[in-house]
Amino acid sequence: MRRKILFITLGLIIAIIVHNYIEDRRTELIEQSEVLKNRIEKLKKRSLIEESVAIRDRKIKLLDSPSTTGALSKLQSFVIETAKSSGIEILSVRPAPVIKYTYHEGVVLYIEAKGEAGDMAEFLRRLYASERAIFMPKIVLTQSSGQESEELRLIMEIAGLRSL
Numbered sequence: 164m165r166r167k168i169l170f171i172t173l174g175l176i177i178a179i180i181v182h183n184y185i186e187d188r189r190t191e192l193i194e195q196s197e198v199l200k201n202r203i204e205k206l207k208k209r210s211l212i213e214e215s216v217a218i219r220d221r222k223i224k225l226l227d228s229p230s231t232t233g234a235l236s237k238l239q240s241f242v243i244e245t246a247k248s249s250g251i252e253i254l255s256v257r258p259a260p261v262i263k264y265t266y267h268e269g270v271v272l273y274i275e276a277k278g279e280a281g282d283m284a285e286f287l288r289r290l291y292a293s294e295r296a297i298f299m300p301k302i303v304l305t306q307s308s309g310q311e312s313e314e315l316r317l318i319m320e321i322a323g324l325r326s327l
Contacts, residue, residue: 224295226270226325231261234270234325241295242274242321249286251278251317259320269298269322276317277307283315296324 226234235258246253254275262269278286283304290299301320306312 224293225267226295226323228325231268231270231325234268234323235272238270238272238297238321238323241293241297241323242272242290245289245293246276246278246286249278249289250282251276251286262322267324267326269324271320271322274317274319274321276319277314278317280313280315283317286317290321298322 226237228234228237239256242256243253254277255273256275257273259271259273262271276283276286287299287302290297299319299321301318303318305316305318307314307316
């Protein structure tokens with residue numbers, strides 16, 4: 164009888180030890196799985212962001228150039244061609260400091276031009292309607308010195324996006 168009680172007691176002690184080991188291991192695995200789930204969520208968010216940036220890049224026409232200088236040149240060419248086709252005379256073009264973003268950089272030009280009011284409106288309409296990723300944060304139109312003159316003077320800042 165004592166032997167039976169001893170075996171039962173030993174069996175219960177071993178069962179409790181095994182149960183505690185299994186429970187500790189299960190808790191560790193649950194904690195590790197939570198950490199892995201959090202990592203997976205972060206990776207999903209990152210991939211969604213990268214995917215949305217790629218989709219946006221396909222939808223808008225970025226300045227496709229491997230260098231900042233090349234992007235400035237393309238933006239300048241685009242603005243000059245648009246001005247010529249609108250009947251606007253470009254007086255000066257100056258580059259401005261580059262603006263860095265996470266996935267893009269903004270190349271900026273300061274433009275001075277002159278032209279008739281209708282031509283100026285056409286120039287701005289064409290820039291605005293462009294599929295290119297360009298922004299015009301500053302536009303100043305002034306009338307030339309003559310009172311009766313329809314000639315306007317334009318000072319503007321125009322920025323284009325280049326993918327990094």
